[in-house]
Amino acid sequence: MFEPSPFHPNRPEIVAPVRVDARGLAGPTQAQARGRDWRRSSRGLYVPSRIDDERVEQRIVEAAAVLPTYGGVTGWAMLRWAGDRWFGGLNHDGTPRDVTLATAGLHVRPQPGIAVCREKIAPADLTVVDGLRTTTAVRSVCFEMRYAPSLLAAVIALDMAAYADLVSIEELGAYADEHSSWTGIPRCRDAIPYADENAWSPTEVEMRWAWTVEAGFPRPLCNRPVFDRSGRHIGTPDLIDPVAGIVGEYEGSLHLVGKRRARDLDRESAFRGVGLEYVTMVAEDRPHPAAFIERLRGTYSRARYEPGDACRWTLAAPARWVPTVTVDQRRRLDDVQRHRLLRYRRVG
Known part of the structure; x- marks a missing residue:
């Protein structure tokens, strides 16, 4: 039976749809296409039924198969x-988004x-x-x-x-x-x-939006490394207002249990230990951020607004530190640097 080749060497798990072939050399025969080993991906095109049609990249290739010239x-x-x-290919209700073809x-x-x-x-x-x-x-x-x-x-x-x-x-x-x-x-x-070039997740963007657009507070910086006065890296918070001295972190469900929770508490303690105030946004705040905004207001009321030379923390990186906060800076990294410096950025 005809077995399709991978779509591309870099995508060995993805296959392109094929048309019926009477001899079964370039695609399934008509009888095979009607059987359980094949499924129709679009009008006149077929892929083996074992190929996962919920895999996002496979959906994209199957849609692209009907592109015009x-x-x-x-x-x-x-x-x-x-x-x-x-870009996960899902609507807010979990249903698949259509693949758009520009024709x-x-x-x-x-x-x-x-x-x-x-x-x-x-x-x-x-x-x-x-x-x-x-x-x-x-x-x-x-x-x-x-x-x-x-x-x-x-x-x-x-x-x-x-x-x-x-x-x-x-x-x-x-x-x-x-x-x-x-x-x-x-x-x-x-x-x-x-927009900001150094947000690491959509939830961070939502938190920044609530912080600035909905609550009206000054725009925080995204994922800027914080150091103590000796140059030791304390942590890289999701958001920081360097004037007020406030750190903002988003904590989803993965942050609430086990070792991840312990690490988060250690981070909070480290930030507070150098005089930074700390505010958290949780998953329940996303659709209706009123509670987060109230917490943020309380945090601003406690903020120290210390002048830079009086702070026990700084955003001034030591000479050894390679900055990665802009697209241009990251594009100039070599492969080894990208693996070493960007591996901590969250992807899920």
């Missing part, structure tokens, strides 16, 4: 394919799990990533932001694309300026001032 996968799906694990007006028949964008595409906006035709990262992020359901969602999209170093805020801003007449560009532009 010009176009590519765009939006969240391109960003996921390019390696950004924060420049070329016809694609409507099919479940596939959305079509018929906007024009310049050749420079198309690329190939591991054998898959896609739009470029900056166009894909711009698309995701333009059609985001909220301003916060647009900010999260840009922050998480920057997290994976797929696009910088400057690159996205320049691209938006070049396409000022496009649908949704106002939302994209409105999101840019709220």
Whole structure:
């Protein structure tokens, strides 16, 4: 029986859909396609039934199989394919998001799990990533932001694309300026001032949003390493207001048990030990952050606002420290540095 090859050497677990082949050489025969060993991925295309159709990358490849001669996968799906694990391909209710195909007006028949964008595409906006035709990262992020359901969602999209170093805020801003007449560009532009290149998770972006936009406090810095006066690294908090001396941390369900909880308590103690105030956002705060905002207000009321030379902590890194807070800084790292310096960034 015909056995499909891996889609790409870098994606050995992914296979491309194939058409029925009467001789069974380039695909299943008609009889085989009707059997239990194959499933239909889209009209006229099949993959072995053992292939997991819930795997995000497999869904993307199956959708891309119906691309016309010009176009590519765009939006969240391109960003996921390019390696950004924060684009999980699910709606808030847990249902799969459609994979969007940018077709420049070329016809694609409507099919479940596939959305079509018929906007024009310049050749420079198309690329190939591991054998898959896609739009470029900056166009894909711009698309995701333009059609985001909220301003916060647009900010999260840009922050998480920057997290994976797929696009910088400057690159996205320049691209938006070049396409000022496009649908949704106002939302994209409105999101840019709220973005940060060093957020490590969507929940951190939500906490920063609640901190600044909803509570009205000064914008904190994201994941800046904190040192004592001898240059010892105390920790890297999710957020820090260096003027007030306040550290903010998000604690999801994984933070509440076992060794992880003990480590979090040690971190809190270390920050407090050098005079920093500490506030926590938990999972229950995300849909309705009023309780977190009240805790934040209480924290600001206790904050010391100590002048820099009086603090027992500092954000000034010792000479040996390699900064990684911007996309440009991270792009300049070699492979060894990336593994050593970025391995602590959370991915789930």
